[in-house]
Amino acid sequence: MTLEAPPWDMDDKQGSLRRYAEWLHDMARTTFLESGTHVQLFFVLGNDGQGEINPAPPGMGREELAGVLRSRIKEGGGYGMIHIAEANCRLKDNPDVKSEALLVSMESRDGDACCWIAPILRSDDGAALADSVLTEGRQQGTLTGFFGGAC
Numbered sequence: 001m002t003l004e005a006p007p008w009d010m011d012d013k014q015g016s017l018r019r020y021a022e023w024l025h026d027m028a029r030t031t032f033l034e035s036g037t038h039v040q041l042f043f044v045l046g047n048d049g050q051g052e053i054n055p056a057p058p059g060m061g062r063e064e065l066a067g068v069l070r071s072r073i074k075e076g077g078g079y080g081m082i083h084i085a086e087a088n089c090r091l092k093d094n095p096d097v098k099s100e101a102l103l104v105s106m107e108s109r110d111g112d113a114c115c116w117i118a119p120i121l122r123s124d125d126g127a128a129l130a131d132s133v134l135t136e137g138r139q140q141g142t143l144t145g146f147f148g149g150a151c
Contacts, residue, residue: 003027008049014112016049017080021106025116028084028104029129032120036127038102042069043082051078056085080108086120102129105139113138 006019024043032038045051054072056065073081083105090098100120107113118132 010048013047013049013079014108014110017045017082017106017108018112018114020045020049020080021082021104021114024082024084025104025132028102029118029132032086032102032118032127032129038084038086040085041083043084044069044072044076044078045080045082046077047079078109080106082106102132104132107138115139 002023006016006023008016008020020043028038040056042054042056043051044054052072054069060068069081072078083103085103087101087103088098089101090096100122102118102120103115105113105115114137115135116132117135119130121128121130
């Protein structure tokens with residue numbers, strides 16, 4: 001893993017965003033494994049690959065946060081969004097079973113979307129991550145659908 005972000009190719013924005021998301025996924029895993037946690041972050045990138053990092057403000061609800069991010073994307077002409085967070089998950093077949101995962105999701109104005117999901121394994125010795133599973137397509141939830149409405 002390198003600390004330097006991959007280069008942005010103006011002729012391949014979609015591929016560039018995907019490579020940037022893969023790089024952030026690797027960085028997020030490393031950060032989590034070193035500290036046992038990861039703050040929630042939103043990376044909003046423009047057509048040129050430049051952008052801003054937006055930490056989730058403490059105490060702000062998901063609906064309000066989604067509205068703020070949608071406004072920033074609309075005003076700034078964002079091309080892509082990458083979201084890193086620890087999430088509480090429930091199994092579809094057994095909603096009483098809760099688990100945690102490190103999520104890195106990406107979506108673009110061109111419709112490309114994916115999400116890396118790494119189950120968090122907590123023990124008395126600390127926290128670890130299982131291998132990430134890559135899912136293709138938009139996820140469902142309040143903090144998704146920034147380029148085409150909520151899922």
